[in-house]
Amino acid sequence: MAYWHFTTFLCTILHAVTLLKFSIGADTLRPNQTIVNGQTLISQSQIFEVGFFSPGASANSFLGIWYRNTPDVVCWVANRNNPITDPEGVFLAIARNGALVISGAGRVIWSANSSGRVASNPILQLLDTGNLVVVDEAGESSSPKSYIWQSFDYPSDTRLPGMDMVDNTDTGQEKYLTSWRNSDDPSPGNFSYRIENQGLAEMVIFQGTTKIYRTGQWNGLGFMGTPPYQSPAFKSNFEFKNDVLVSMSEIYNYSMVARLRIEPSGILQRYSMNEKKDKWNLVFTLPQDLCDNYGRCGPYGICNTDKTPICECLKGFAPKAQQEWDWSSGCARIRPLDCGDGDGFVGLSGVKFPDMLKFWLNTSMTIDECRAECLKNCNCTAYANPYRTGGRSGCLIWFGDLIDIREVPGADNKQILYIRLPVSELESTNLEKTQRKKKMPGKVRLTLAAAGVVFFCLICCTTLVIRRLKRQAERKNEDLELPLFRLSMIAAATNNFSNGNMIGEGGFGLVYKGNLSAEEEIAVKRLSKTSTQGLEEFKNEVILIVKLQHRNLVRLLGCCIEGEERLLIYEYMQNGSLDYFVFDETRRKLLTWPKRFDIIMGIARGLLYLHHDSRLRIIHRDLKTSNILLDANLNPKISDFGLARTSGCDQSVDRTKRVVGTYGYMAPEYAIDGKFSVKSDVFSMGVLLLEIVSGKRNRGFTYCGHHHSLLGHAWLLWQENKDLELIDECLNDTFVESQVKRCIQVGLLCVQRFPEDRPVMSSVLFMLGSEGVVLPQPKEPGFFMEGSCSNSAENHIRSTESNKGSITITELEPR
Structure with a gap:
């Protein structure tokens, strides 16, 4: 009798495996089928593949979903906390009640239960979105609401278009990304990327429970610390309930294959696949620079990557630490607040608002009422209107330290943070100018304006005449839109290009040190007649560098083009090259x-x-x-x-x-x-x-x-x-x-x-x-x-x- 039962069981398994062999490469798994190591399901459009894999150099196996054309890119892992140490005899199956089970050696390694709905004929299907779903084949609807179970409800380290990130306090549901521990271990690592609804919604990267990056608050149009990525291919959907961001997702676009991943290093990176569907292009990275690091400049510090050092104190504050490089302790007030009518505010625009650690939020108050409310409380340190949509007004007040402020390139300058200062720290020049302008008679203002227009026109005409004369003296194709120096001036500055003034030599030619005046030193690059770089490289250098302005790029002062001479005039670097x-x-x-x-x-x-x-x-x-x-x-x-x-x-x-x-x-x-x-x-x-x-x-x-x-x-x-x-x-x-x-x-x-x-x-x-x-x-x-x-x-x-x-x-x- 026992022999008969064993034979029946063996025949059933063999029958199931035989059925699966005919469906290898299909997108569907049925209750009478299993998947073992080396077998996969493939989505209908051949984009995604699901099966068992071993990451990197690891000997362990996992059930995961990856991109078929780039199989090393895994976007979802089922058994992250339950690695398969021996893949022999391990298989994935779907039960009659819709539950998914990974079994092996007589034990359950991982399981996923259904949502409670009963299905007459459950099947497992890999969709073109990368979502692995359990659906009722006999059901009439194929919408996400009809899914008995779906992998999108259990994100790993990657967000795919159509996948929701959720922070719903009413239902207690949370969906967020968690990094791998390392490239060989997909178990949950130290970093997570999630929605945070603390007053106003924002997206945050955590290392454990510590913030290391935040996007800035939602202002009705976007997250104010992150300039919007201008691409029609990437569109997001946000769901709010009473100003609380419940869920967000990227709208699925079948023509665009993209993903967002939190790396094991804690960096968030967005990728899109190239047209050949065989390589990934990096679209952006967050944090994108040092100023994105949370609290980089400490309390009351502001970060700007275009300055050296990148940290400085807000107006009315001074560094706590004596060392210029140590900003961890931030800044402190130079003079204490007067707490009352003796205080005022200085506006700061184009910045990411400070973190909402201690705050008060009113969604209907005007900005003037907000200012008055702040002055009533001695602990209020700043206020702002947090909204930028449809003329909506509100009041956001900060109490205590202002942390994680940075200047944001391309930010909306109309959204202003008002920082509280004692009157003694406020500049009076702007107020005096305003009062002087108000007191100035209308006729005087009109006369001055007319005189300014005439003066401006004269300058423009004079400039045009001079420029035309210069152009007539030069070749037509050598106008490089840069200040032009006379050859006689440069020759005098370099002692007639003497060997004693020569400080370097390169592919362009020789480089000379010169003195335009007692205070101004210059470096002159002179195009050699035998140089491997000719007029094309000369023009290329001028055209490019004249449009570049950065403290870590050498500054081009002008050029000289007379006869056969081609000269570039740079600021002089006293210490030469590295x-x-x-x-x-x-x-x-x-x-x-x-x-x-x-x-x-x-x-x-x-x-x-x-x-x-x-x-x-x-x-x-x-x-x-x-x-x-x-x-x-x-x-x-x-x-x-x-x-x-x-x-x-x-x-x-x-x-x-x-x-x-x-x-x-x-x-x-x-x-x-x-x-x-x-x-x-x-x-x-x-x-x-x-x-x-x-x-x-x-x-x-x-x-x-x-x-x-x-x-x-x-x-x-x-x-x-x-x-x-x-x-x-x-x-x-x-x-x-x-x-x-x-x-x-x-x-x-x-x-x-x-x-x-x-x-x-x-x-x-x-x-x-x-x-x-x-x-x-x-x-x-x-x-x-x-x-x-x-x-x-x-x-x-x-x-x-x-x-x-x-x-x-x-x-x-x-x-």
């Missing part, structure tokens, strides 16, 4: 670790500006130590834009047959195939990082134990957990271990072989400046398998590539 210090046995000692770290951060900020924040998106293409200039205070400035190119977007990849750059700094895809993008600059940034830390050049690096470059040497040390051996010996007394290790790891992330593995500059800057953040694990660096190059290979490299009978020749030109 390589003059970092590779010199004596001068390197002047660059202590704090100063080197400041230089690294300055270069990163400058490169981020070029890639993301400038009017033009610039790829530098020749980032190296000799193109990093240092001013009198050793602040870094990126220079030499002769090879730079504009780019349409972060993910655009261009190709050139004329590869120009500097050996040791060029990315593999650029040096070999002529392909360049912002990720090419990121590779160069990684080389710079490792050179600054080690004090050694990547090109020409030698080590007795192997033949790898500096990048390979750093990679080997990092794998052996000996990364601190890379550090320059002269830094032994000044280095900060956590910063050095972070710089080395970020450097290795930047020099990874494949461009899609490298971070964007916003992520680089965030990782460099964030203590305690778990960083991704770097993969093998570019050129890792290469040994030392021969001289002939260094001088000239050619690669040929045959494609349907055509031959493309890539020439590599050293500089």
